Amino acid sequence: MVNSSSSGNEPGANPPSRPTIRPAQRQHPAPQAPGNSPYPGPVDTAGSGDQPLPSRRELRRREAEAAAAQGQPTAHYSDASDMYADPDYSGVESGQATQAMPPAHQGPPPTRREQAATRRKRQPVEREPLGPVRGTVRTFGELCITAGLVLILFVVWQLWWTDIEANRDNENLADQLTEDWANQDPNELPDDPDEPVVADPVDKNSAFGIFYIPRFGDDYYRTVAEGVDLEPVLNRMGVGRYPNSAMPGEVGNFSVAGHRVTYGKPFNKIANLRPGDEIIVQTKDGFYTYTFRNFDIILPDAVEVLSPVPDEPDYKGKDRILTMTACNPMFSARERYVAYSELTDWTPAKDGPPKSIKDSKAYDKVSKNGGA
Amino acid sequence: MYGFIWRLLPGNWFVKLIFALILIAAVVLLLMQYVFPVIAPYMPFNNATVTDGGQ
Numbered sequence: 001m002v003n004s005s006s007s008g009n010e011p012g013a014n015p016p017s018r019p020t021i022r023p024a025q026r027q028h029p030a031p032q033a034p035g036n037s038p039y040p041g042p043v044d045t046a047g048s049g050d051q052p053l054p055s056r057r058e059l060r061r062r063e064a065e066a067a068a069a070q071g072q073p074t075a076h077y078s079d080a081s082d083m084y085a086d087p088d089y090s091g092v093e094s095g096q097a098t099q100a101m102p103p104a105h106q107g108p109p110p111t112r113r114e115q116a117a118t119r120r121k122r123q124p125v126e127r128e129p130l131g132p133v134r135g136t137v138r139t140f141g142e143l144c145i146t147a148g149l150v151l152i153l154f155v156v157w158q159l160w161w162t163d164i165e166a167n168r169d170n171e172n173l174a175d176q177l178t179e180d181w182a183n184q185d186p187n188e189l190p191d192d193p194d195e196p197v198v199a200d201p202v203d204k205n206s207a208f209g210i211f212y213i214p215r216f217g218d219d220y221y222r223t224v225a226e227g228v229d230l231e232p233v234l235n236r237m238g239v240g241r242y243p244n245s246a247m248p249g250e251v252g253n254f255s256v257a258g259h260r261v262t263y264g265k266p267f268n269k270i271a272n273l274r275p276g277d278e279i280i281v282q283t284k285d286g287f288y289t290y291t292f293r294n295f296d297i298i299l300p301d302a303v304e305v306l307s308p309v310p311d312e313p314d315y316k317g318k319d320r321i322l323t324m325t326a327c328n329p330m331f332s333a334r335e336r337y338v339a340y341s342e343l344t345d346w347t348p349a350k351d352g353p354p355k356s357i358k359d360s361k362a363y364d365k366v367s368k369n370g371g372a
Numbered sequence: 373m374y375g376f377i378w379r380l381l382p383g384n385w386f387v388k389l390i391f392a393l394i395l396i397a398a399v400v401l402l403l404m405q406y407v408f409p410v411i412a413p414y415m416p417f418n419n420a421t422v423t424d425g426g427q
Contacts, residue, residue: 157404
């Protein structure tokens with residue numbers, strides 16, 4: 001500190017360029033070198049105005065050797081800062097040395113090259129050690145970021161990828177179903193032409209019909225399977241039929257459930273249904289046309305909506321009803337949206353599809369397979 | 373953590389990058405194919421049915 005203050009007085013007298021210091025300082029190298037060697041720190045070298053340059057260079061060499069031998073990072077830091085500090089301080093120190101410009105240029109460059117070389121070598125050594133605290137904090141931060149990314153990925157998967165998968169499954173299943181139908185004989189028609197054939201019950205988790213709902217889109221069709229388990233029915237097979245409810249065409253309540261969001265969202269637009277809208281269910285035997293009547297919003301445990309006369313579990317009923325349930329509001333499990341429909345028409349398979357879906361893209365696509 | 377993985381990967385930076393991308397793809401596939409389908413039923417927005425117990 002004493003040195004630096006003394007050097008601080010000098011610059012006012014002489015403001016020459018940096019390199020000039022060094023040669024001047026060289027003039028008395030011998031006495032200074034031994035005095036400096038025990039304190040190789042940046043303060044010393046930078047601050048002392050009367051310090052000779054050659055000794056500094058020697059010092060650095062010695063420092064570098066010592067540091068290399070011991071592997072002390074502190075030595076490198078001081079070395080590096082020295083190099084940057086040098087020019088600034090040299091301007092301050094330069095008061096003494098105005099004469100010896102030329103040799104100065106020869107002096108410093110090798111030093112810098114050396115330093116640069118040593119720095120390059122040492123860099124990885126400096127970087128690697130990360131204290132236990134900083135290491136823990138960094139790892140914790142990285143884990144947090146990872147958790148955030150995983151959550152985002154989950155949302156993407158849930159909202160986007162499940163739809164893609166379920167739609168693909170839906171198409172494959174519908175193709176398979178119509179192929180099967182083409183190889184099976186339909187049930188015998190009842191004597192009364194107005195009376196629909198009651199579809200045969202099927203095994204759990206197997207598909208037995210296809211829903212067409214023109215209100216949901218011209219190309220809308222979803223397979224309907226037995227059971228209301230998430231896997232595999234609701235998540236991969238479209239709509240699921242409540243076990244023990246009526247089959248299509250049967251007197252009673254043909255009740256189905258479907259996702260309103262995600263997994264192909266078969267009932268996404270269930271709230272768009274208007275009284276009079278047709279819901280057509282195709283089975284091996286033909287087409288059942290249900291007409292939408294009204295909707296309700298209920299609590300998740302209101303199973304009475306599945307009874308033959310909804311909300312009146314004690315009555316047997318004589319109508320053929322279709323009840324569709326989906327979650328409400330969207331993305332919530334708090335309530336259920338229920339849509340009630342009534343069978344209003346029926347067409348045997350041999351008579352072809354009803355007018356409302358005859359020219360639709362959905363029926364085109366399904367029937368292309370040579371199915372019913 | 374990521375620095376550690378990066379250092380474990382062999383080769384120069386380009387090879388490392390390819391390995392890293394493969395690793396990321398593998399993790400994403402694992403999550404989407406096996407982990408998320410297990411978690412999804414516990415999420416509160418996938419219930420479409422009415423049942424005796426609710427939910």
